Amino acid sequence: MSEYRRARVPGGTYFFTVVTYRRQRFLIEPESRGALRCSIEEVRARLPFFNDALVLLPDHLHCIWTLPEGDRDFSKRWGMIKAGFSKLVKGRLHKAQWMSMSKRKHRESTLWQRRFWEHAIRDEADYRAHFDYLHFNPVKHGLTKRVCDWPYSTFHRYRQSGVYPADWGQVDIAFGEREFGE
Secondary structure, eight states, X not given: OOOOOXXXXXXXXXXXEEEBGGGOOOTTSHHHHHHHHXXXXXXXXXXXXXXXXXXXXXXXXXXXXXOOTXXXXXXXXXXXXXXHHHHHHHHHHOOGGGOOHHHHHTTOOSSBOSOOEEEEXXXXXXXXXXXXXXXXXXXXXXXXXXXXXXXXXXXXXXXXXXXXXXXXXXXXXXXXXXXXXX
C-alpha cells in the first residue's frame, strides 16, 4: 500500500488542486456550482476554515485555505466536501459503467479523482505566487483572454477590494503575452 506524505502544518495555509474523475467537465454547470457551494458551506459549519481564494474550471478547481490555529486536517474536509457534492449530484452525473472494484472498495463515486494535490504555503511570496497562479488559471487554460471575464473566481472579490486592478492578467491577443496591471 502506498503511503502518501502530506505536509500538515497546524493552522497552516494550503494551496489545493482537486480534479474531476476522467477530467469530466461539469464543475461550472449551475447545478454543480450550487452543490459544491452547499457542500463547502456544510463542511465549514462543522470544521471551519477560511477560503482565501478559489477558481472553478470545468474539470478542476484550485483554492487556498487557511485552517484554524492548531488544526491540520484538510484531508477530512476534502473527503466530506467530495462526498457531500457526490450525494447531491449523483443521480445526474454518476457513471455506473465506470465503477471498478477499487472504486467500490473505497466507496468512491465516478465524479472525483481519488486524491488531490496540496502545497503548504511557506511564506508571503509563496502565497502571492499561488494566489496569482490560481486567479490566472482560466486564461492559462484558454477559457478566456482576460482574468476579469471568468465569472467563477474570487478574482472579482479581490478586484473590488483593490487587491487587483480590473485589467490584471489579461493576454495581449496580438502577441499572446500576459500583461499584469500594476
